[in-house]
Amino acid sequence: MLNLRRAGRERVRRAPWIVSIYRTDTGKKYAMAISGVVLLLFVLGHMIGNLHVFEGAHGGTFRIDEYGEGLRDLGEPLFPRTMVLWAFLRIPLAAAFLIHIHAALALTRSNRDARETKYQSPRDYLAARYASRTMRWSGVIVLLFLAWHLADLTIGVEAVNPDFVRGSVYHNLVASLSRWPVWILYVAAQVALAFHIWHGAWSLFQSLGISNPRFNRFRRTFAHAFATVVVAGFLAVPVGVALDIVS
Amino acid sequence: MHLTLRVWRQDGPGVEGRFETYEAAGIHQDMSFLEMLDLVNERLVTAGHEPIAFDHDCREGICGSCGLMIDGRAHGPQGSTATCQLHMREFSDGDTIVIEPWRATSFPIVRDLVVDRGAFDRIIEAGGYIGAPTGSAPEANLTPVPKETSDAAMDAAACIGCGACVAACPNGAGQLFTAAKVAHLNLLPQGQPERWMRVERMVETMEEYFGSCSNHGECEPACPKGISLDNIALMNRDYLLSKIRNRKLGGQR
Ligand code: HEM
Ligand code: SF4
Ligand code: FES
Numbered sequence: 001m002l003n004l005r006r007a008g009r010e011r012v013r014r015a016p017w018i019v020s021i022y023r024t025d026t027g028k029k030y031a032m033a034i035s036g037v038v039l040l041l042f043v044l045g046h047m048i049g050n051l052h053v054f055e056g057a058h059g060g061t062f063r064i065d066e067y068g069e070g071l072r073d074l075g076e077p078l079f080p081r082t083m084v085l086w087a088f089l090r091i092p093l094a095a096a097f098l099i100h101i102h103a104a105l106a107l108t109r110s111n112r113d114a115r116e117t118k119y120q121s122p123r124d125y126l127a128a129r130y131a132s133r134t135m136r137w138s139g140v141i142v143l144l145f146l147a148w149h150l151a152d153l154t155i156g157v158e159a160v161n162p163d164f165v166r167g168s169v170y171h172n173l174v175a176s177l178s179r180w181p182v183w184i185l186y187v188a189a190q191v192a193l194a195f196h197i198w199h200g201a202w203s204l205f206q207s208l209g210i211s212n213p214r215f216n217r218f219r220r221t222f223a224h225a226f227a228t229v230v231v232a233g234f235l236a237v238p239v240g241v242a243l244d245i246v247s
Numbered sequence: 248m249h250l251t252l253r254v255w256r257q258d259g260p261g262v263e264g265r266f267e268t269y270e271a272a273g274i275h276q277d278m279s280f281l282e283m284l285d286l287v288n289e290r291l292v293t294a295g296h297e298p299i300a301f302d303h304d305c306r307e308g309i310c311g312s313c314g315l316m317i318d319g320r321a322h323g324p325q326g327s328t329a330t331c332q333l334h335m336r337e338f339s340d341g342d343t344i345v346i347e348p349w350r351a352t353s354f355p356i357v358r359d360l361v362v363d364r365g366a367f368d369r370i371i372e373a374g375g376y377i378g379a380p381t382g383s384a385p386e387a388n389l390t391p392v393p394k395e396t397s398d399a400a401m402d403a404a405a406c407i408g409c410g411a412c413v414a415a416c417p418n419g420a421g422q423l424f425t426a427a428k429v430a431h432l433n434l435l436p437q438g439q440p441e442r443w444m445r446v447e448r449m450v451e452t453m454e455e456y457f458g459s460c461s462n463h464g465e466c467e468p469a470c471p472k473g474i475s476l477d478n479i480a481l482m483n484r485d486y487l488l489s490k491i492r493n494r495k496l497g498g499q500r
Contacts, residue, residue: 017490021487021490024450024451024454025454025458025459026450026454026459026483026486028459029459029460029483030483030487107459107461110418110454110458110459111417111418111419111420111458111459111461113352113458114351114352114353114418114419114420114456114457114458115350115351115352115418115419115458116352117350117352118350119316119319119347119350120255120264120266120347121253121266121316121318121319121345121347122319123319123320124318124319124320125417125465126320126415126465126468126469127463127464127465127467127468128417128463128464128465129463132461132462132463132464133417133463135461199462202462203461203462205480206460206462206476206479206480206483207460207462207483208483208484208487209480209481209482209483209484209485209486209487210480210484211477211480211481211484216477
């Protein structure tokens, strides 16, 4: 608390403008929606990048390995190696995740407080679908998966992926996805992501107040299409490994 | 019809409540839901028991006091209908009907099925008004309003403040009510002078009492007046603009 009492007048230190907006629930929803858009663009880009797996090898190196290397080289020679990757992808993404999760926690608490005594008889929901009522669980699954995924294929933690070879993206992912518990984990996390986007990519329009009778009926279609395309693209890789197309 | 009612009974604010079971015989299908409760209450009183306390006033779907959670749905099984406008023909002989009060921290139970919706009044006090000269009526055609705008504002103004939106919302959020009141005044020329102040104060007062909106959409089908979710988008947009607009030079407060 930063209440400074001076000459009998109470002066309350006002928080910076953007912070004061974020302090409201409605402000947190703007933050969720904007960080959600960043994350949606990320998953779309990541999914498209993954499809390099299906281009196989070319002149001795796998296309996906070159692609991974290319991400580290972005901006060269203007910027040092991996600088663009850190400054424009990794740090903004981590920030988006942190904001998204902080807002999710705070809103969950606010919603719980708003109904301290639950209904004592079963509810009959008319519109709230499975996807919307499980956002926090699908989000948590995606988060746990993210931790595994970074340890598995980005950092190469020995206990998670013993066959990890730095820079050999293709080799690493085939090694991982050939172990069936890991395969199931990847597929399950994608299903959770699909549910999350199914509701989230619609919800963000309402949260940001983007509404117009000209296109309102396409907002849900957009969300369902986005979820389907992204998750189908992601699932192609584990399915490819299972069918021996990727090996 | 012969029905079995499971009704929430609670002797006062903050005390333990419980479901009690009542057999309701001889219910006519043309009775309204409240008339059915009246009959059950008459029999309870005759037998020397406390009647079931429930809120009601106009019994014509315009005052908003009669909200009940019936079989897990706000205002019962029929869409766009307040409890007082619900008729027993929506039920069948032999049905068991579960009746619960609205559940929200800011709608404390007064007794049995009656809750205190005073939090809605706090939201209205915060900005649900316009500045207008009183005394003489203005000339009717002085302020032109486009037809679409007046229709949209009238649709929003249909909100009767029943609280079904809060009751139905998995988050106990008050967005549909507040958005209806904000949209009703923010759409019309008469509401422009206080436009940004209104949305800012009403949203912030709403947040003192209710949860946040996850866009489940559960309020819209529960609303007896068919208030649209579009109003919530409008409120979210206007709230953001209220933080951005230059109110000193914008001509609107
Ligand atoms: C790549 C991953 C993710 C994407 C693409 C994503 C996307 C979105 C989007 C677009 C929304 C809708 C925002 C709105 O209603 O305005 C949303 C909501 C939500 N997200 Fe995520 N999210 C991701 C990860 C997470 C994680 C890790 C969590 C954390 C636990 C999480 C928890 C939530 C919750 C609880 C909501 C609903 C908030 C509410 O309306 O009350 N999400 N997400
Ligand atoms: S918006 Fe609908 S459900 Fe909510 S208080 Fe108004 S009339 Fe009742
Ligand atoms: S009693 Fe007035 S709306 Fe039902």
